[in-house]
Amino acid sequence: MSTLEIKDLYVSIVTEQGSKQILKGVSLTINTGETHAIMGPNGSGKSTLASTIAGHPRYTVDSGSITLDGEDVLAMSVDERARAGLFLAMQYPVEVPGVTMTNFLRTAKTALDGKAPSLRHWTKDVKQAMSQLRIDADFAQRNVNEGFSGGEKKRVEILQLELFRPRFAILDETDSGLDVDALKVVSEGVNREHAKGEMGTLLITHYTRILRYIKPDFVHVFVDGRIAEEGGPELADRLEEEGYDRFAAATPAVEA
């Protein structure tokens, strides 16, 4: 079993108005086999947490730690984090013109595993994963994310999750912009990988909708850069009924 541990994390970004602190003391522990949902209103810092774990250069860690089985994640470069088993399914995956999906997937898999996958198995795996996610076979020859619809991009993120087999997957609002059918297909993909029992999942979402398909073991409510409340799946049900207003009202004035 592996553990991803976030301890008292403070993170800021530089804006035109100067430095702005987004995360204000986040602590969270995820073990492989577990699914954690992070829920919260827009601007509460959910996506900042996701990007910080993956190492996006825009975010500066002011204090606190992230460790993976005791290893200092914050000391690792973006690619080292990926090779250590962290995967971020992005909210806005970027286009890479002139690079086919086939080339991209194979290069990434080779980099992640430290060796090229056996061609025969790999081709089969890719085909199967694509068909399960209802991704048209001709996407293999298309350029990475180029001209893909929002839903197609999200499916391709989950395709990568299934093919790369990370130890910890962070899904950054994977559900946003998906219709019900696409949401189901994408959720099934995550569940298939989760069922293998070797992956911890951090599911970041604004809505409770995706939690009908992906069942969290723990729910954390994010408000103003910190965790305002934690609980089991029943907490999501309450949020469904009550919304985030209750937390917003209960939040004390912002610290200096």
Added chain:
Amino acid sequence: MTDQVDQKPLTPTPVPESVISDILEKNPELEGIGTYQYGWADKNEASANARRGLSEEVVRDISAKKNEPEWMLDLRLKGLKYFDRKPMPSWGADLSGIDFDNIKYFVRSTEKQANTWEDLPEDIRNTYEKLGIPEAERARLVSGVAAQYESEVVYHQLREDLERQGVIFLDTDTALREHPEIFKEYFGSIIPVGDNKFASLNTAVWSGGSFVYVPKGVHVEIPLQAYFRINTENMGQFERTLIIADEGSYVHYIEGCTAPIYTSDSLHSAVVEIVVKKNARVRYTTIQNWSNNVYNLVTKRAVAHEGATMEWIDGNIGSKVTMKYPAVYLVGEHAKGETLSIAFAGEGQHQDTGSKMVHIAPNTKSSIISKSVARGGGRAAYRGLVQVREGAKNSANTVRCDALLVDTISRSDTYPYVDIREDDVTMGHEATVSKVSEEQLFYLMSRGMPEDEAMAMIVRGFIEPIARELPMEYALELNRLIELQMEGAVG
């Protein structure tokens, strides 16, 4: 310093990576060198003894060594006069580093041209083995091979079936002896002796290069390949190529270029003339990978007759300075000209490249697609001219140039000149300059790719529209060259 010391070859033996990283740590300036794979040099007596500098005597001597007809000597001397008289170009790249007095204008490395690789002197044969040329021929990836070493073509071969069909593929010196009538008609007819300073220089001291004639209706399906190698320090290589594609024929000619790494500069100044007759098609592909001490100043021009198509695919990866603008003169109705150009400017490199399309006849079409990448403080410029002359009604041209900057210390410029003297024309121009985006790098790195690999993938993707036009082996070679160029590009 004597020439013998200059000639000391760099060791081609691979060194373990751990050792390399130690060396690089102590000598960071070597990093660029480590990425160039063709930087070894052979020991060569002839080149060591070759004379430096240019004079009438040198020109006469070259002509005499080749037993040339009088008219060619006269043309050479005329070239020399023009060269002396014409000023250096005041635009483009900095050429002040060229020391014309220090250059060796003619180096004969072997007495006899070979038809089998075994007949070549061992040093030279090894060079081509290392470059993979005989292998390409054995694998039948090419239908004819010419290998030029220093000033002359040392190896030459054409597939028998093509010879039977009347295809001529010879080194230019031999062709002049065997087909004087064709030379009198075409040599210097596309690029006149006084066209520009470096074309004049080439005319004065030219040696080697290819002559290709494809008879009416003959399609040469598999490319002809020429390989140019400079071995000597301060060498000047001045090959002269003439291609004539007769009516309805097709040929694809590919050239590659490499040289050893030296501390002082060499000069490569070629002239390429192409005649594409009615309904014929010629594709001319260059993968230029000179070492970073070569000035590469080349004049290339084609004339496309009625219904003919001329395609330049011009890849400039190496050299210190390149100035090259392949041109198509569209002289017949419905003629087409196309240039796909890739330039890669790394540390210490200036690539000033582009194309020239001259519409002379009505209903002619041309397009220029240029992609340039600059990194490590390199400069890449697109320089192009589209001219539509009076009477070239209903002509159409599109220009698209995209530049990619890998870092903030590199530079990209665009100089698109347009000269239209006819009303009824269609023109399109698009230019973009982009930087490798932080988001793209983050995306690829978050999938496990180290930064240089991610960068190389983005750059490869950027030039892919041109790479896919190349035969597969060359596309792979180009990708590999880009990867080598990108190594050490970051961090």
